Amino acid sequence: MKKTTGKAFFKRVYNYHGVSPCYFRTTAIPPFKKAIIQITERCNLSCAHCFVSAKSIGDEMSFLNIKNVVLERLLNINVKKITVTGGEPLCHPDILEICRLFADKDMEITVCTNGTLLDNMLLKDFSKIQKLKFNISLDGFSFQSHGKFRGMKEESDFYDLLSKIEAIGESGKLNGLLCTPNIFCEDKEFVRICEFAKQNKARYVLFNPLSNMGRGQKSLNLTYKFSKFENIKNATQKFVDDKFEVIYIRFPNFQKQNLPKCHLGDMIYIFTNGDYTLCPYLVFACNNTDSPYKPKQFISGNIFEDEQISFDETLTFILKESINVNACQHTEECFGGCHAAKIMNGKKISDCDVELCPILNDSF
Numbered sequence: 165m166k167k168t169t170g171k172a173f174f175k176r177v178y179n180y181h182g183v184s185p186c187y188f189r190t191t192a193i194p195p196f197k198k199a200i201i202q203i204t205e206r207c208n209l210s211c212a213h214c215f216v217s218a219k220s221i222g223d224e225m226s227f228l229n230i231k232n233v234v235l236e237r238l239l240n241i242n243v244k245k246i247t248v249t250g251g252e253p254l255c256h257p258d259i260l261e262i263c264r265l266f267a268d269k270d271m272e273i274t275v276c277t278n279g280t281l282l283d284n285m286l287l288k289d290f291s292k293i294q295k296l297k298f299n300i301s302l303d304g305f306s307f308q309s310h311g312k313f314r315g316m317k318e319e320s321d322f323y324d325l326l327s328k329i330e331a332i333g334e335s336g337k338l339n340g341l342l343c344t345p346n347i348f349c350e351d352k353e354f355v356r357i358c359e360f361a362k363q364n365k366a367r368y369v370l371f372n373p374l375s376n377m378g379r380g381q382k383s384l385n386l387t388y389k390f391s392k393f394e395n396i397k398n399a400t401q402k403f404v405d406d407k408f409e410v411i412y413i414r415f416p417n418f419q420k421q422n423l424p425k426c427h428l429g430d431m432i433y434i435f436t437n438g439d440y441t442l443c444p445y446l447v448f449a450c451n452n453t454d455s456p457y458k459p460k461q462f463i464s465g466n467i468f469e470d471e472q473i474s475f476d477e478t479l480t481f482i483l484k485e486s487i488n489v490n491a492c493q494h495t496e497e498c499f500g501g502c503h504a505a506k507i508m509n510g511k512k513i514s515d516c517d518v519e520l521c522p523i524l525n526d527s528f
Contacts, residue, residue: 173244177368178411182421185414185501185520187445190431198245199238200433207252209278211314213386215378215448218251223436227258231265233468241473247274254281260289267293274299274339282328297339298332305356309348333364340368345388354396358403358410368409371396376508377448394418420522422498429475438468442475445504454510485513
């Protein structure tokens with residue numbers, strides 16, 4: 165079978181033609197898909213804002229299950245891009261073998277990590293996997309910001325992380341930096357993060373606000389003020405060029421732009437127990453006490469049990485819950501925003517994404 169270059173499979177993360185309301189994004193071009201696999205629930209950190217509430221204990225997906233079941237079923241639905249996540253994926257004892265497994269099938273792999281467990285030997289092994297890159301969390305550009313937000317104990321831990329990111333960049337393996345703006349950050353740090361990303365050959369910086377999910381429900385006091393997010397955008401847009409993106413997830417809709425269509429069905433997320441969903445944030449949001457839905461209502465099946473992956477029942481349920489899943493109730497030109505954002509705030513799918521609604525939010 166003739167191999168096709170990555171350019172046929174993937175696009176830029178953000179098209180810059182409007183507001184970006186969705187937590188869950190893909191770069192895969194249909195009919196190809198992206199899969200995110202939670203290979204472990206464990207994490208070596210315990211961040212106060214973690215939307216999956218990861219801790220030091222939890223389940224793992226076995227290498228044999230991935231090899232004998234998951235891989236084949238993902239190939240059957242045209243998955244060409246894999247993100248391995250957790251918890252912290254580097255906590256998984258077979259992380260290297262898992263990545264090699266997907267690479268051998270000509271898949272592009274991203275390891276989404278806090279970066280703290282990488283060492284020179286491990287990075288050397290990862291560097292041999294041609295189609296693999298890293299997304300690293302960097303929430304500020306100082307120990308007083310990133311370190312405090314992530315619960316680092318020593319200032320040296322922060323500078324050690326920067327050194328590891330530089331080593332990843334030197335190896336050509338840095339995909340992007342992921343930033344959750346927080347109250348400990350000074351405005352200038354967001355500019356420094358973008359500079360640092362470009363210096364280390366990253367493709368993008370993704371700014372993603374702290375969400376009202378998981379432990380984040382109790383840590384909203386740590387979030388950067390919503391009214392100041394436009395300052396980040398104004399200060400960092402200058403870094404965008406043909407080779408570098410700056411992505412602004414759920415930033416204030418000051419331009420009162422219509423909200424784009426949700427990407428439901430373009431991706432698959434698989435939990436460690438094999439349950440799969442078309443959007444993990446729908447499931448996470450349902451764990452909130454005031455959610456009108458239960459998490460299982462958005463679980464489409466179990467990859468270890470279902471011979472064929474299908475989202476039909478879930479999409480039918482969402483359609484029934486919505487007045488019109490393809491447009492909001494105020495204008496036919498607006499597609500209603502993020503369903504998960506509505507649910508985490510105690511709303512139904514048929515409601516508006518009020519935080520970003522160009523009509524109902526008077527603060528814009």
